[in-house]
Amino acid sequence: MPKEARLVRDQLEQALFTLPKDPQAPAIGLLIEEAIEVALEIEFTNSVPPATAAHAKDSPTGELVMPLSYRVVDLASGGAEPPEHQVDGVNSPEAAAEKALGTRLFRSGRKADLRARVYFQRPGMPLSMVRLYAKAIKPD
Structure with missing residues (x-):
């Protein structure tokens, strides 16, 4: 399903x-x-399987920090089923998209400049999705 x-x-x-x-x-x-x-x-x-302590790293404060895995959906390819990339070892959706797609993307932009959707889930939180664009909209 x-x-x-x-x-x-x-x-x-x-x-x-x-x-x-x-x-x-x-x-x-x-x-x-x-x-x-x-x-x-x-x-x-x-x-999504529950995160386990075996995948956790100790932070300087002694807390367990769960590594995030990002799923980058490449919308620039234009196919019926856009390719997806799994990215680990980065600290933001933008960094995940840059690592997967090789280009810098931004959280604000025009619909025509939409290039990727990035999905991630922090422990104990619902799934999050960020849309990333080729050009940032500059505030007036």
């Missing part, structure tokens, strides 16, 4: 970023985003 949910989620993401300029587009976009959230919940419910 998680693989089918991922395919549905990827199709919903494509639909979200290819909505035509239309007065109803914002309302449709909100519905698609809600459907994406449901697909994410289905995809990752019980599909």
Whole structure:
């Protein structure tokens, strides 16, 4: 079931970023985003094995620090099923995308510049997703 949910989620993401300029587009976009959230919940419910202390490192404060694994979805490839890269040993979604795709990406941007989605999950927290863009939007 998680693989089918991922395919549905990827199709919903494509639909979200290819909505035509239309007065109803914002309302449709909100519905698609809600459907994406449901697909994410289905995809990752019980599909991520619990982290174990064997994979933990001791921090300077004596706490156990769980290493994060990032899943980078390459949206620049343009295929029906975008390639995914598993990245470990980095400290941010941007660093994971740069390591996987070889280019620097930003958290803000225009829909046309969307290049990747990066998924990660901190221990005890829900799954997080960051969209990364080729060009940053500069604040006015």
